[in-house]
Amino acid sequence: MSNKSHHHEPGHPTVGHVSPLPQLFMVFGALVALTILTVALSGKLPGASGMMIAMGIATVKALLVALYFMHLRYDRPFNGYIFLAGILFVAVFFGFASLDTATYRRDILPYEADKLGAAGGSEEAMYEEPRKAYQNAHQGKSLHTSEAGEEQPAAESEDAGAAAH
Amino acid sequence: MSSTGQTVKSILTSPVHPEVNYLNATKGFASWFFTLDHKRIGIMYMCSILTAFFLGGVFAMLIRTELFTPGQLMFTSDQYNRVFTLHGAIMVFLVLIPGIPAALGNFVLPLMLGAKDVAFPRLNLLSYHLYVIGLVMALLVLGLGGIDTGWTFYTPYSIQTQTPVVLITSAAFILGFSSIFTGLNFIVTIHKMRPPSMTWFKMPLLLWALYSTALIQIVATPVLGITLLLLIVERVMHIGIFNPALGGDPVLFQHFFWFYSHPAVYIMILPAMGVISELVSTFSRKHIFGYRFIAYSSIAIAIFSFIVWGHHMFTSGQSNLMNMVFSALTFSVSIPSAVKMFNWLTTMYKGSINLATPMIYTLSFMFIFAIAGLTGLPLATLATDIHLHDTYFVVAHFHYTMMGSTLFAFVAGIHYWWPKMTGRMYNQKVARFAAWLVSIGFNVTFFSQFPLGSLGMPRRYHLYEAMPDWQIYHQISTIGAYMQMIGFLLAAYALISSLSKGKLAPRNPWGGATLEWETSTPPITFNFEDTPDAGDPYDVESWQWSDEEGGYVKVRPSVVDEDHAE
Amino acid sequence: MSHHDHPSHVHHHFENEVQQFDSDKMGMWLFLVTEIMIFAGLFCAYIIYRTHNPEIFHYGHQFLDKQLGALNTLILLTSSLTMAWGVRAAQLSQKKTLLTMLALTMLCAFGFLIIKYFEYSAKIHHGTLYGDRYVWQTDEHGGEHGASGDEAHSMAEAVADAQAVSEDAMAAEAAGGTSTMNASMAVPSSQFALAPEGPSGFDLNAPEEQKEAAAHSFPQPAKAHLFFSIYFIMTGLHGIHVVIGIICIFTIFVFSARGAYNSTYYTPVDLVGLYWHLVDLIWIYLFPLLYLVD
Known part of the structure; x- marks a missing residue:
């Protein structure tokens, strides 16, 4: 199979970039390796650094997908700018919203402390009311019991699927 | 409109009134x-939007009538x-947001x-169909008795x-996608x-504005989509x-919204x-x-618009830090807006101003937009906003921006492109009288609400019996609203009657130099017989008045004048 | 405009196929930006709850199966490879390869959904559902409360700590004259200052061994149900995108079986490919954010 995409052979497209197969496989290999790496690292690194590294690996993977699978590296640059502009606005959105919630957080803590006090110091009781209301509305049966009763096979296959608990 | 007395010869060879046009x-x-056909879609959008405007207008009149007396008049x-929720939701989501881009933008x-x-x-067609679905859903909500959350759907009350909050938010969600598709298409x-001869800086300024708008539609509207989706899921x-x-954060909803x-x-x-x-150049000849400042200021406004949202939340429990940041950033929006105002005024300076109907709306726009912008400053200032927040001062301010500015420009645009759209001229006398009535009525309605708000009348209040002093302002406001209603009905009469009684419109009745005036009236289905050459879109001298034609004719190709060479 | 070199797949309002292809591609990229902004809302909610209530993430992620998540990641990556290969096949007019690749992509997508189904039914089985449908796990974890008391603060302890800290803080504020308006407007209980890790914070600075030991035993935080709300809404919306993807891929599968695509016209394959890669791209972030919280 010919991979010389830049020659105009018959059967080659007049528009767009053809990715050579070895390149696709190499990118895929890198993506799989990074996935294994991030799983292997999880829980091994202290505190916030684990999260940072996991996000870093995810970003490298995302870049590989965007540049090679999505052809951004060979596409018109403007399409890449569109993508980057999108990311920039996401950053603005995250930045301002989390800056604000981070600073008004101190105003909420007293409210939550009062709520905890009212619940007799029990965290379980703090948000119990809506859950009780829901369960009462379903004749005292939780979704848990009703679903498990009806869908026995599902529960079994879930065990087979090595669910955590 | 001056006549030179001589016959001027058109360089355009295509027929002015072809047998077959896009309408027939x-x-x-x-x-x-x-x-x-984008022109037909534009016309359908315009009809649907004006229907929604009529509906929203009816609710507006009901609100104003109810507030004529301090006690209960018609409604509990x-x-x-x-009523006020439906007025707001219909006007925002069904009239103002799609208004100019989807109706005029699609056509032009x-x-x-x-x-x-x-x-x-x-x-483009899908976007219109989504709009119709949204409109039908809004009507369904109306049939189910309406909603009472205000158009902002704030949690936790909306939960x-x-x-039927789920229905109206689904409608807004669908309308959001209609808006996204329009924006995507325009970009x-x-x-x-663009034809090869039209570089970025030879584009008419409306296109710069629509481009900036489309940018916002693409980036911001999906966030509304997910917000409303979360609200639906929440319910x-x-x-x-x-x-x-359940331990959730209602202020987060406001950030999203x-x-x-x-x-x-x-x-x-x-x-x-x-x-x-467009209009200010055409009617000032x-x-x-x-040009470049207006173009860049559109982009600047689009970018600034993303970093000032917190000024809606000064009293919502937003942190002091962010209040200050958003307040400071909000002031920066006034710079590009003022740049535009300055350039429009300077364009008019020493121009030969033609007070045709669209120009009357344009002048009202400039007057109203100045007030809208200046009353925004005390609202962006934290200390004064604590007093003015959620009062009629805010109501007046945003009606000055959203109605007095956006809607007036929309109506001006309809009057401007009407001859091109329909091939008929409307009665200038009636339309001009209507324009003055609407403009004066608007200011009577909403200017009285500034003192009312600073006296403390809160928005969304039904009764104000404890404060009899406020009644006079409400009454003035209501009288203004009726003036506007008569004005709008009159304008509608002038336009609709022109379809049967109006005289045939010339190729270019106003003398605009942008390319849409070069095609026939009304345009043929594929717009142009030959792709036109784009020159300077504001070379108004390239069109001269001709008595014979009853309109302007193109006498020479539009060229980039050395004085205006960029 | 000249009509002599206007192939049938080029619409009348485009000059040539390059203009049409570029327009279609740009339109798709703009659409992808709207998709990113839609998910941005959810990621924003994630970040904010993650910052303020890290304990619910440390608690809740134990109920997710890391192996299944990783397997699903690999399945989606494989489907991305086959999709990219499919686009290449369409560009080179290799109809058979194209059909095979599209079929494999759909197979992977179904595999992803089946695994997701097992994961969801595990949640239903355990009652670890969103919002008010969350069943409190007292029986399974409540008994271990005492054992974990050293490592993780309960909220009552956090409040007590905060009280002590805030008295200092208040004194400092009063001395500096920087008392904020919010503080003065707050109810008397505003003696509570910011607890460093949220109300019942999981001590991130504890030694590693202690953390390991505590991982399955620290008490259930008050807002644990919100983790599952976020989990379900994020994976749910992503799942909907996978379903839409399957529909799109199936559509182009049918068209390519009829021979609609070749090296002169393959735009729909390319655009669906872009969409599918974005779905993969979002999962690349969802996986570590939800499954690999430690």
């Missing part, structure tokens, strides 16, 4: 409702809540580019109320379908993210500014002043 090329309901408080944008259509005609069309599945009873809804204000005003930039 095909017939029947399906040929309209499933058309891919609960009914009143529903490809014509201004000298293109045959927008880049994705099917997507608790028994009114691609402007990028890829249906009780996930608790916005619900304090305003991340869209503040830029949405610019989705409304930016295309309005674009329309005004003068090249636009400071």
Whole structure:
């Protein structure tokens, strides 16, 4: 199979970039390796650094997908700018919203402390009311019991699927 | 309109009134409702939007009538809540946001580019169909008794109320996608379908404005989509993210909501500014002043619009830090807005001003927009906003921006392109009288609300019996509202009666130099017989008045004048 | 405009196929930006709850199966490879390869959904559902409360700590004259200052061994149900995108079986490919954010 995409052979497209197969496989290999790496690292690194590294690996993977699978590296640059502009606005959105919630957080803590006090110091009781209301509305049966009763096979296959608990 | 007395000869050879145009090329309901022609889609959008405007207007009149007396006149408080919510939701989501881009933009944008259509005609039709679905859903909500949350759907009340919030938010969600598809279409069309001779800085300013608008539509509207989706999920599945009873954060909803809804204000005003930039040059018979500044200020406003949303939340429990940051950033928006005002005024300076109907709306726009901008400053100032927040001062301010500015530009645009759209001239005397009535009525209605607000009248209140002093302001406001109503009905009469009684419109009745005036009246289905050459879009001297034609004729190719060479 | 070199797949309003292809591609990229902004809302909610209530993530992620998540990641990556290969096949007019690749992509997508189904039914089985449908796990974890008391603060302890800290803080504020308006407007209980890790914070600075030991035993935080709300809404919306993807891929599968695509016209394959890669791209972030919280 010919991979010389830049020659105009018959059967080659007049528009767009053809990715050579070895390149696709190499990118895929890198993506799989990074996935294994991030799983292997999880829980091994202290505190916030684990999260940072996991996000870093995810970003490298995302870049590989965007540049090679999505052809951004060979596409018109403007399409890449569109993508980057999108990311920039996401950053603005995250930045301002989390800056604000981070600073008004101190105003909420007293409210939550009062709520905890009212619940007799029990965290379980703090948000119990809506859950009780829901369960009462379903004749005292939780979704848990009703679903498990009806869908026995599902529960079994879930065990087979090595669910955590 | 001055006559030179001599006969002026047109350099355009295509017929002015061809036998077959886009209106009569095909017939029947399906040929309209499933058309891919951007002009027909634009016309259908305009009719639907004006229908929604009529509906929203009826609610506005009901509100103003109810407030004529301090006590209860027609509605219970609960009914009143529903009426003002429907007024707001219909006007925002069904009239102002799609108004100029979807109706006028769809009609004019490809014509201004000298293109045959927008880049994705099917997507354009889909966008219209989504709009119709949204409109029908809004009507359904109306049939179910309306909703009482206010158009902002703030949590936690919107989670608790028994009114059909899910239906109206689904409608807004669908309308959001209608808006996204229009924006997407416009960006691609402007990028890829300009004729080779039209560089970025030879584009008419309306296109710059629509481009900036489309940018906001693409980036901000999806956030509204996810916000409303989360609200729907919250109501249906009780996930608790916005619900304090489940440990959720209701202020987060406001962040999400305003991340869209503040830029949405610019989705409304930016295309309005674009329309005004076109009209002010045409009716002053003068090249636009400071082309590049107007173009760049559109982009600047679009970008600024994303970093000021928190000024809607000064009293919502937003942190002091962010209050200060958002307040400071909000002031910066006034710079590009003032740049535009300065350039429009300077364009008019020493121009030969033609007070045709569209120009009257344009002048009102400039007067009103100045007040709108200046009253925004005390609202952006934290200390004064604590007093003015959620009072009629805010109501007056945003009606000055959203109605007085956006809607006036929309109406101005309709009057400007009407002859091109329909091929008929409307009665100038009636339309001009209507324009004055609407303009004066508007100021009577809303100027009285500034003192009312600073006296302390809160918005969304039904009764004000404890404060008899406020009644006079409410009464003045209501009288103004009736003046506007008569004015709008009169304008509608002038336009609609022109369809049967109006005289045949010339190719170019106003003397605009943009490409849409070079095609026939009304345009043929594929817009132009030959792709026109784009010169300077504000070289108004290239068109001269001709008594014989009853309009302007093109006497020479438009060239980039050395004085205005960029 | 000249009509002599206007192939049938080029619409009348485009000059040539390059203009049409570029327009279509740009339109798709703009659409992808709207998709990113839609998910941005959810990621924003994630970040904010993660910052303020890290304990619910440390608690809740134990109920997710890391292996299944990783397997699903690999399945989606494989489907991305086959999709990219499919686009290449369409560009080179290799109809058979194209059909095979599209079929494999759909197979992977179904595999992803089946695994997701097992994961969801595990949640239903355990009652670890969103919002008010969350069943409190007292029986399974409540008994271990005492054992974990050293490592993780309960909220009552956090409040007590905060009280002590805030008295200092208040004194400092009063001395500096920087008392904020919010503080003065707050109810008397505003003696509570910011607890460093949220109300019942999981001590991130504890030694590693202690953390390991505590991982399955620290008490259930008050807002645990919100983790599952976020989990379900994020994976749910992503799942909907996978379903839409399957529909799109199936559509182009049918068209390519009829021979609609070749090296002169393959735009729909390319665009669906872009969409599918974005779905993969979002999962690349969802996986570590939800499954690999430690």
